[in-house]
Amino acid sequence: MPTIDTGDTAWILMSAALVMLMTPGLALFYGGLVRRKNVLSTIMHSFFILGLVSVTWVLWGYTLAFGPDTGLGIIGALDWLALEGVTGEPSDTYATTVPHLAFMAFQMMFAIITPALITGAFAERKRFKAFVLFAVAWSTLVYAPIAHWVWSPDGWLFGLGVLDFAGGTVVHLSSGIAALVAALFIGRRTGLVEPATEPHDVPMTVLGAALLWFGWFGFNAGSALGANGLAATAFVTTNTAAAMAAITWVTISWLHKGTPSVLGAAIGAVAGLVAITPAAGFVTPAASVLIGLGVGVVCYGAAQLRLRARIDDALDVFAVHGVGGAFGALATGVFATTAVNAAAFDGLLAGNAGQLLTQVIGVVTVAAYSAVATASILFVVNLVVPIRVPGQEEEQGLDLAQHGEVAYQV
């Protein structure tokens, strides 16, 4: 019979609160990157999702993602609809030392931030009504199944042995691929000044990145699901990879463009946090240095390629979260070691090349499903409500045109 551990419970509840703070942090991160006429609409995407997915997760999201399996490892059954049966007692399956409701709340914060990440791709041109429909559908039809595949003990990717400590595939790869599809579907912003529109408030973006970094300790160290040594490992690897990626990105942009970019430090840190997410509880601190270095180089290159390809993924969600998530998932297959986490598997460098192949299968299937499902959702939503605002509204700015408010009076 599972019993509640008060230390574990306190840590999980605290971690849930830390992860919650990441979504407003993301709002500031994205808000600073857009033009001043679109800052409120961009912030609203994340803030509205905080409310929207909090409700859908309680009503049906949690049971679809973590409910008892329907038999094929694809989706959870509706046993826990509206959290019926999910109580203050521990679950028999998940985080058995904390109340089931605490585990549910922790997972809810992941479900909230994932569709919010996608909003950076269609910033400055998406109709709010279409965004709401898209967010509900994507959270239900893309996030919940993928979470079930990877994190339910009956999920088919979990059964294959795919390692994803805190959401490299479930959160970042899925949303990064969706962002690329959304950017291609909705098209480029009109009147875009090449090479890209300048951010209107870099300090706002840096503040957002700092809040993301802070909240990520809950995201990754909280995913140990206990107040223990594994949480400490994840905490240290998370901070190390973020730090290494930040200074790597700055260095590359310095060599490339001649100045050490403040914005680059912020974006690089986020790339490092993304890449360490699937690996945080499986790798050593030394490995996290290499993961941070690698993702700094790879994501910087991806962002430059995105610019050359003239794909208007407005806030580089694909380059940072899609590429960074895939890189981290594959790096997990290289650097994972049972010396860090005896409950996991060794990776390539510990003599288990098969784990890297397993990670490749996880990356490819999650990316493919997210791409197809996202395109289908966008197509259907566009039939109901045009996804893109009219040209004159885009010119006017979405803050005024869609929300009737402006961010700044000066």
Added chain:
Amino acid sequence: MVIAALVSFGILLVAWILAPESPRTAAAAADAPLPEPQPLAA
């Protein structure tokens, strides 16, 4: 792996020494600062 981690940081150290002192392309001039608010007349 420990050696690789130390080497990777060393590479960054060398890069910082070799990094350029000025932008490769001229940066756009910042907008003129907003005027400071003036006290209301008594």
